[in-house]
Amino acid sequence: MTYLAHERYCDEIALQVGQLREVIASGAELSATVPTCPEWSLERLVRHMGGALRWSGTLVRERAQEMIPWDRIPLGGGPEEQGDPAALDAWLAECGELVVGALREAGPDLKVWSWTGMATSGFWARRMTHEITVHRADAALTAGAPYELAPDIAVDALDEWLELVEWVQRTGARAWAAELHGPARSIHLHATDAQPELNAEWLVEMDEKGVGWRRGHEKATVALRGPLTSVLLAFYQRLPLDAPGLEVVGERAVLEFWLEKSNFG
Numbered sequence: 001m002t003y004l005a006h007e008r009y010c011d012e013i014a015l016q017v018g019q020l021r022e023v024i025a026s027g028a029e030l031s032a033t034v035p036t037c038p039e040w041s042l043e044r045l046v047r048h049m050g051g052a053l054r055w056s057g058t059l060v061r062e063r064a065q066e067m068i069p070w071d072r073i074p075l076g077g078g079p080e081e082q083g084d085p086a087a088l089d090a091w092l093a094e095c096g097e098l099v100v101g102a103l104r105e106a107g108p109d110l111k112v113w114s115w116t117g118m119a120t121s122g123f124w125a126r127r128m129t130h131e132i133t134v135h136r137a138d139a140a141l142t143a144g145a146p147y148e149l150a151p152d153i154a155v156d157a158l159d160e161w162l163e164l165v166e167w168v169q170r171t172g173a174r175a176w177a178a179e180l181h182g183p184a185r186s187i188h189l190h191a192t193d194a195q196p197e198l199n200a201e202w203l204v205e206m207d208e209k210g211v212g213w214r215r216g217h218e219k220a221t222v223a224l225r226g227p228l229t230s231v232l233l234a235f236y237q238r239l240p241l242d243a244p245g246l247e248v249v250g251e252r253a254v255l256e257f258w259l260e261k262s263n264f265g
Helices: 006-025 042-061 085-106 121-143 151-171 175-180 228-235 252-261
Strands: 037-041 185-191 201-207 210-215 222-226 247-250
Touching: 006 042, 006 085, 006 121, 037 042, 042 085, 042 121, 085 121, 121 151, 151 185, 151 201, 151 210, 151 228, 175 252, 185 228, 185 252, 222 228, 222 252, 247 252
Parallel strands: 185 222
Antiparallel strands: 185 201, 201 210, 222 247
């Protein structure tokens, strides 16, 4: 699978941090419940995201060859001040600068511990790009703010999610992975607004051997069609399947099964 350029990921992380900071600066209520993560407030969401950036940036900067516990990361949980938008914003900005600076200095091929078989700084650049992509959507939904995403990032986010689910199923790293084995079923994802050169269509197959996927336009048990960003957010379970612009064709229960089981939360 072809990934985006390392600098593209670094640039996108910096952009996404700036856009998340705009949500904080907009006057959004930090105590508001995040509808897509109802156990979190908006402030808790931002602290989680900033902490992930700070942790991964520390892994890369220290060339870590084993996991660094979260409690060893200075200010990994956020600023001491609670409910203070200015303090939260300044801390998030610092988190972004830390991770982007570490990634740019390292380049894509530095050996760094990760929780998958791909133990490089390039893994963390890609992972943090898509981690903040989805959590900025959470923040935008909470604040009632608009959400836009560059098409190349959205396509790569879908690729990465499918790769992660495939890895989990193959390694048995999560208990739910075993349930993805079973009779032959397939899911077609079709972004209806993407430029042809992006090839923004996917076929996901499940059978007794497990999970496999590839890009392309093929018949499937069920299809999810709609704008690229909406398809991504629905597949991340950030939009309902009946959200405006989305269409489910075929056996909806197969898609609902996938969404229920392929969940890292």
